[in-house]
Amino acid sequence: MPSSTATPAFSPRSSDRTVETAVELRGVSKRFYYYEHRTTSLREWFIRRILQRPLNVRRTEFTLRSLDLMVRRGEAVALIGSNGSGKSTALRLIAGIYRASSGRVTTFGRLTAVIELGAGFHPELTGADNVALYAAVLGLGRRELKARYDEVVDFAQLREFMDTPLKYYSSGMEARLAFAVAVCLHPDILLLDEVLAVGDQAFRERCLARLRAYHERGGTLILVSHEVDQIRELCSRAVWLDRGEMRMDGEVDRVLAAYRAEDPVARRGAP
DSSP: OOOOOOOEEEEEESHHHHHHHHEEEEEEEEEEEEEEEEOOHHHHHHHHHHOOOOHHHHEEEEEEEEEEEEETOEEEEEEEEEEEESSHHHHHHHTTTOOOOOOOOOOOOEEEEEEEETTTOOTOOOOOOOOHHHHHTTTTOOOHHHHHHHHHHEEEEGGGGTBBBBGOOOHHHHHHHHHHHHHHOSEEEEEEESSGGGGOHHHHHHHHHHHHHHTTTTTTTEESOOOOHHHHHHSEEEEEETEEEEEEEEEEEHHHHHHHHHHHHHHHTTT
């Protein structure tokens, strides 16, 4: 396995690792670039040239630094930490949305990421067409989609709207369809980022029940949430990230207790 200086990579499958591993991050860092100043006019360009000042001032900010993380098949893991600690960035790296600046991210099996409910849907397509498109992206054939289509529709409770373009859906209807597609197509690895805060109470309870069933069947779950009760209910392991680095990794109640003892916001009930 390459070291932390290796070329960034996202590998959906690998034959050189045990099947017990679902997700592995080795020495993963992610840095973002932003401009504190950019020259935007010809007048300013001449002035800065005369004064011998740089035309553009670029800064680098690390979101993750040399993160090592291994998630076994069938585990349910929560990523916790304050805002800006790197939780969502880690999830996006695992999903392949971002590429690591250094290190290596490897996953084993079919992966579904619900980073933002409705992301990847096309508003001009019908609900049925969006389900088919999502399934195709996951690599499902027509026969496999047909076998699972009714399950998706029944969970979303949108059968009478499946031939309606998505742009006419309410936000709640779109959320129900997006979550149903994610969990009913039976991925090996499911990534969730703050998506259980949407919808009404009945929908959230159905989502939680579905996630429990998914995990009991051996699915691998990696969750980012601000809800302590949801974390305790769904996960047995927690990883505490702080300013892009891992502070603690272990049993969920022990990690939550350590985090809440240090973070004043978490003490008020939201990790």
